[in-house]
Amino acid sequence: MYAQMVKSEGMKSRDEMSPEELAFQDRIDRGEKIEPKEWMPEGYRKTLIRQIGQHAHSEIVGQLPEGNWITRAPTLERKAILLAKVQDEAGHGLYLYSAAETLGVSRDDLMEKLHSGAMKYSSIFNYPTLNWADMGAVGWLVDGAAIMNQVPLQRTSYGPYSRAMIRICKEESFHQRQGYAIMMKMAAGTPAQKEMAQDALNRFWYPSLMMFGPSDAESVHSAQSMAWKIKINTNDELRQKFVDQTVPQAHYLGLSIPDENLRWNEEKGGYDFSEPDWSEFFEVIKGNGPCNRERLGARVKAWDDGEWFREGLYAHAEKAAHRRMAATTAAE
Amino acid sequence: MSRKEWPLWEVFIRGQHGLNHRHVGSLHAPDAEMAIHHARDVYTRRKEGVSIWVVKSNDITASSPSEKGPLFDPAETKAYRHPTFFDIPDEVGHM
Numbered sequence: 001m002y003a004q005m006v007k008s009e010g011m012k013s014r015d016e017m018s019p020e021e022l023a024f025q026d027r028i029d030r031g032e033k034i035e036p037k038e039w040m041p042e043g044y045r046k047t048l049i050r051q052i053g054q055h056a057h058s059e060i061v062g063q064l065p066e067g068n069w070i071t072r073a074p075t076l077e078r079k080a081i082l083l084a085k086v087q088d089e090a091g092h093g094l095y096l097y098s099a100a101e102t103l104g105v106s107r108d109d110l111m112e113k114l115h116s117g118a119m120k121y122s123s124i125f126n127y128p129t130l131n132w133a134d135m136g137a138v139g140w141l142v143d144g145a146a147i148m149n150q151v152p153l154q155r156t157s158y159g160p161y162s163r164a165m166i167r168i169c170k171e172e173s174f175h176q177r178q179g180y181a182i183m184m185k186m187a188a189g190t191p192a193q194k195e196m197a198q199d200a201l202n203r204f205w206y207p208s209l210m211m212f213g214p215s216d217a218e219s220v221h222s223a224q225s226m227a228w229k230i231k232i233n234t235n236d237e238l239r240q241k242f243v244d245q246t247v248p249q250a251h252y253l254g255l256s257i258p259d260e261n262l263r264w265n266e267e268k269g270g271y272d273f274s275e276p277d278w279s280e281f282f283e284v285i286k287g288n289g290p291c292n293r294e295r296l297g298a299r300v301k302a303w304d305d306g307e308w309f310r311e312g313l314y315a316h317a318e319k320a321a322h323r324r325m326a327a328t329t330a331a332e
Numbered sequence: 333m334s335r336k337e338w339p340l341w342e343v344f345i346r347g348q349h350g351l352n353h354r355h356v357g358s359l360h361a362p363d364a365e366m367a368i369h370h371a372r373d374v375y376t377r378r379k380e381g382v383s384i385w386v387v388k389s390n391d392i393t394a395s396s397p398s399e400k401g402p403l404f405d406p407a408e409t410k411a412y413r414h415p416t417f418f419d420i421p422d423e424v425g426h427m
């Protein structure tokens with residue numbers, strides 16, 4: 001997902017738990033929220049920093065593929081909408097960084113880890129956005145997949161994370177709908193435009209399925225994260241839900257899902273579908289996707305180029321504080 | 333590189349309907365003025381508010397989780413502080 005393959009730690013059975021750990025697990029089982037200054041197992045804290053941090057990085061890096069088309073949107077209205085959408089993603093990143101910081105990690109530290117490659121962001125943002133139809137496909141599929149994951153996370157056990165997810169979910173629906181609206185327009189356009197829409201779907205379908213991460217039904221990490229309620233569903237559950245929801249939406253557009261094995265399975269009440277190419281996924285995660293270097297390069301450049309500005313504002317703030325101090329002393 | 337992180341601010345927003353300012357989250361900014369500007373961009377993109385307060389996170393004193401019992405438990409046995417504690421017969425009418 002926006003947080004893929006987050007390593008969890010310390011899966012323990014009840015008899016291996018200390019009294020503190022037992023009491024903590026009981027609170028989670030009762031549905032209580034854990035708040036920043038309260039006692040928590042070190043593994044819970046570390047896993048959350050990784051997960052929320054990776055989620056935040058995804059929101060921030062996720063601005064780049066769409067930012068690519070702001071200056072080339074087909075109308076002023078589309079441009080304003082896309083700008084607002086991308087601005088929302090910046091906000092999502094900021095809500096999540098704040099949530100991560102309540103766990104005792106600094107913002108600069110998180111930034112540093114993103115830029116050095118020590119922390120990851122979602123694989124999906126390492127794919128290129130080649131034309132305007134991709135803005136439709138990204139909003140519809142990528143934000144659609146993100147919503148699948150984020151809606152249940154509103155109930156996560158960590159208070160600040162849960163509150164960030166609630167804010168984010170309120171804003172996501174607009175993202176998906178504006179994307180689908182672009183797809184509707186293009187699918188109903190000239191044959192060439194419809195062809196562009198189909199091509200965008202073809203390119204984004206499997207990378208979207210990869211967003212949920214490889215099957216984790218048997219993973220110990222996932223089991224621990226689920227016990228702690230920082231993961232609510234398995235990757236396969238969410239992927240299935242996403243496919244079931246998206247296929248009829250594609251049909252409405254008159255587009256076809258690029259999967260020969262896609263079939264309605266009456267028995268399970270869902271679609272059978274092909275798995276994405278997981279070797280491609282692992283390559284992208286390792287840094288060898290089509291745009292990894294470009295994305296990270298753009299991030300680092302923005303951070304470095306902004307340095308003088310951040311410094312300048314700081315210097316101004318300090319000067320103003322000194323002036324205020326001097327004025328108060330003089331008045332006394 | 334001087335590597336100084338901007339301080340953290342807590343943001344409070346009063347919504348449209350005259351309710352109290354409510355904590356909505358936090359952000360980094362070099363000073364109070366910029367914190368207000370940032371809060372406008374980060375927390376009110378959809379007209380969520382008509383007024384913003386920002387407070388340096390360091391200036392907030394919070395009760396500690398370990399005081400939870402002594403602070404809040406005493407209220408538990410005082411159900412008579414709620415109107416529903418008192419049974420008023422229907423004949424009396426609305427009260």
Ligand SMILES: [Fe+2]
Pocket residue numbers: 059088089092168172
């Ligand atoms: Fe987002």
Ligand SMILES: [Fe+2]
Pocket residue numbers: 089143146172175
């Ligand atoms: Fe989004």
